[in-house]
Amino acid sequence: MKEQIKPILAITMGDPAGIGPEIIVKALDLKETYEKCRPLVTGDAGIMEWAVKQMGTAQKINQISSVREAKFELGTIDVIDLKCVDMDTFEPGKVAPQCGNAAFVSIIKAIELAMAGEVDGTVTAPLNKEALHKGGHNFDGHTEIYAHYTGTKKYAMLLADEFLRVIHVSTHVSLREACDRVKKERIIEVTELISNACRQFGMESPRIGIAGLNPHASDNGLFGWEEEKEIIPAVEELRQRGFNVDGPVPPDTLFAKAKCGKYDGCVAMYHDQGHIPFKVVGFNWNKETGKMDSAKGVNITLGLPIIRVSVDHGTAFDVAGKGVASPDAMLLSIDYATRMAISRIEKN
Structure with a gap:
């Protein structure tokens, strides 16, 4: 019988004032997590000890300085302690x-471990951009930090959940600029x-649906020219290269089809x-409590030399430390990172 591969994953603490810890x-209080991988946390041991007490679990914190000191045992949380939080002044839910x-610094440590081959993948808990900038680090978010370092x-x-996977031609730019970025080369990439x-x-042979930019994918040029000049040529070249693609698919039907299994991924x-559409599927709002029951979905940065998977939700300062945050997205992130790491390990 083939020995089960259990990749080592570095999980970043995220903003300690949020729901990350x-x-x-x-x-990490679930047996299933340790059955699939060997997790450790990069961050502050004091914060993780505080979080354990807030949650009321029986877990112990194993304060370590290197991966080789980790125990990887259910009931023990291995924390590479960066001593980065003053617990005397720490306040949950505050920027x-x-x-x-x-x-x-939790992110940088995880990147360093992955680049050195000491861990097989990284999973990131949410950060707060305002706090990040106030801390002296002028990045837009995780993706830009990973790309830079x-x-x-x-x-x-x-973006990925169990059934819907979505990649973007552009992300954090104005809508006007986003239209200008719809180019054949980027769509292919x-x-x-x-x-x-x-x-x-x-x-083995993923079927990818490529969205149009305009309503009804422009209806043969009635509502725009980007499909004819950029998207269709990209689709044709991708088919010539052997990719299983369909498009341009009208945006108002693409994601519904993907959710039902027609496509393995969407552009x-x-x-x-x-x-x-991704958050409509993955986020479940409870109108009675006025809070999210769950926020399921992950954010994966593709193109990096290392694996990075993140929960696709924010720090939720309003509920931090209250024990009500759902771990669904973290569990899904660990699952995706595990599968990607195993794939890489098997190829090597």
């Missing part, structure tokens, strides 16, 4: 420079990235075109 504690800095020039964001990622998830032309 809480959802990590919950995810603070020290918390932004703590999130940043790995020297990556071509990368893209992939991100389609290759999502196709390769789907293969890492175990799909969205801009941020909201992909994010809105």
Whole structure:
């Protein structure tokens, strides 16, 4: 019988004032997590000890300085302690420079471990951009930090849950600029990235649906020219290269079809075109409590030399430390990172 591969995953603490520590504690309190991987946390041991007490679990914190000191045992949370939070001044649910800095150094440590081959993949808990900037680190978010510190020039964001996977031609730019970024070369680039990622998830010949930019994918030029000049030529070239692609598919039907299994992945032309349907599927709002029951979905940065998977939700300062945050997205992130790491290990 083939020996089961259990990759080592570095999980970043996230902003300690948010729900990151809480959802990590919950995810690492489950047997199923340790059955699939060997997790450790990069961050502050004091914060993780505080989170365990807030959650009321019986877990112990194993304060370590290197991967080789980790126990990887259920009931023990291995924490590479960066001593980055002053517990005397720490306040949950508040934007603070020290918390932004703590999130940043936790990420940098995880990147360093992955680049050195000491861990097989990384999973990131949410950070707060305002706190990050107040802490002296002027990045837009995780993706840009990873790209900078790995020297990556071509990368893209992939959103994924169990059934829906979406990559974007552009993300954090104005809608007007996003239209200008719909170019054949970029469409081909991100389609290759999502196709390769789907293969890492175990799909031999992933079928990719490529969205149009305009209503009804322009209806043969009635509502715009981008489909004819940029998207259709990209689809034709991708088919010539052997990719299993369909498009341009009208944006108002693409994601519904993908959810029902017609496509293994979708290429969205801009941020909201992909994010809105993804979050409609994955986020469950409880109108009685006025809070999210769960926020399921992950954010994967493709094109990096290392694996990075993140929960696709924010720090939720309003509920931080109250024990109500759902670990669903963290569990899904660990699952995706595990599958991607195993795929890489088997290829090597």
